[in-house]
Amino acid sequence: MLKMGLIGLGRMGKYHLNLYDSMRDIHLKALCDVDEKTLLNASHGNDVFATTDYTELLDKVDMVTVAAPTSYHFKIVKDCLKAGKHVLVEKPITTNLQEAEELFNIAAKKNLVLHIGHVERFNGAVQELKKIVRNPFLIESRRVGPYDERVKNDSIILDLMIHDIDIILNIVGKDVINVEAKGSKVYSNLPDFASVNLIFENNAVANIIVSRITQKKDRTLSISQEDTFVFLDYTNQDINIYRKGSSQHIFGERELRYKNEYITERLFVYKDNPLMLEIRHFVDCVKGNVLRMIPVEHELRSLKLALKVDDIISKKEGRCEVHA
Ligand SMILES: NC(=O)c1ccc[n+]([C@@H]2O[C@H](COP(=O)([O-])OP(=O)(O)OC[C@H]3O[C@@H](n4cnc5c(N)ncnc54)[C@H](O)[C@@H]3O)[C@@H](O)[C@H]2O)c1
Structure with missing residues (x-):
């Protein structure tokens, strides 16, 4: 043992x-x-x-x-x-x-x-993503929630956004060729929210929003790729897939209506405790039973990009007005 x-x-x-x-x-x-x-x-x-x-x-x-x-x-x-x-x-x-x-x-x-x-790697819904995502065009990620004094001295990028960066880099599997980032301070002395735009070498685009000043907690990821739109909710470990989408404007006599039709598939996700799976994976690697999920040479990609984002933001960060 x-x-x-x-x-x-x-x-x-x-x-x-x-x-x-x-x-x-x-x-x-x-x-x-x-x-x-x-x-x-x-x-x-x-x-x-x-x-x-x-x-x-x-x-x-x-x-x-x-x-x-x-x-x-x-x-x-x-x-x-x-x-x-x-x-x-x-x-x-x-x-x-x-x-x-x-x-x-x-x-x-x-x-x-x-x-x-990186516990989010072991989220059941994230595990399922690997089977669904092929050559994504556009990725939109939101990780927002209310303010907590406890984390006021932590970089929101290294504390929160690093999860999203890690997942997005692993699903796109290409190099990032351009990074734009903006963040603002509201309650703490560090940015309390940030918006980041990544462009990959294959022209895929990722928009990532993190915030610790948003009253409603929301942790989601949307992926637009050929023929499918994938919507993932990290908190419930849920995935919905939308296919064959079509939209139509219907001109009636009195009003203009808009119709959007699609086929939805709610994926069955095996929901285990992600932290338990993370510890399990570590122990299995120590025992030599499995290969590590992310090879060592890729392990620091997310830290490297998160540090770059932090650096860009710190050079042009602003402060939002908070009215009493
Ligand atoms: N994976 C995730 O989703 C996730 C979520 C939250 C925090 N974290 C990470 O976990 C780490 C801890 O965060 P936390 O929120 O639990 O912090 P925390 O402040 O609640 O707990 C840290 C504990 O470490 C103790 N400590 C401080 N210095 C020590 C030392 N030299 N030796 C032994 N103990 C020491 C403190 O007394 C405290 O009890 C951080 O690196 C944080 O980024 C990860």
Whole structure:
């Protein structure tokens, strides 16, 4: 049985922790959080070693999940890899490409599995996309929701949009040749919403909107391709496919009416817990049972593009007027 350690027991760490008990081939051996109270609250009995210093758990485990704040990822992941541990680190792996590359180089040299927690890849609806999407022309993505003070110091691009960038890059499978981006501050000192336009080498276009100032949560992806329009809802893990669309203006005596007809197909999506599937995939890779879903050479494409978007926005960001 593989021995697991978990570093960082905040919001994301607790989701990981809650899933280990149901996984038969993992033995949770050690927990770490710098905050003693948090550590105590997450206590898992005498069998599980608990510490406020992650270096103390390294000799007790085979693999580690790192769910500490992003600014600590580089140091923690590097120490874990140097100690010969496989690592699943929450996204974003780092806020800097050179550091992320260094971590993957260490993992490669030591023959260790290093995964980034891009949990949306394991959303049942996203898994189905691979079977449906062929040569998309236009992609529209929305990931919006209400403001949360907790994330006011995080880049909305590295925190939210990186999910969309990751999925879109994987479904288009071509290089991006042009990026336009605009973001504005509303409540925090960083952009609270952003709009990004990507053009790919095959002329496919992606428009991505992220916002943490929108009262209604909405996480959707639409894809227009030849003969089909695909609409995906991340939250419900739902996909609808629209085919044979036609539209018509009907001129009556008193009014002008518009008719849009199409055939809709609601896809059956197997809905499992995406985080559970992500951990499962990591463990299966550690065991050597499966190949990683995204090859290492493609793993940092989304971070690279997200950093570029962040950079473009920071050079021309504005502030929206908030009226009291
Ligand atoms: N995959 C996703 O969809 C998703 C969603 C939310 C957050 N995240 C990522 O998860 C990570 C954690 O985010 P969160 O929202 O859980 O943060 P959080 O602030 O709720 O929790 C972080 C925890 O780490 C602890 N910590 C801080 N420094 C530490 C250290 N050196 N060693 C051990 N523990 C330490 C803190 O005490 C805290 O309990 C971030 O990288 C974030 O981007 C990913």
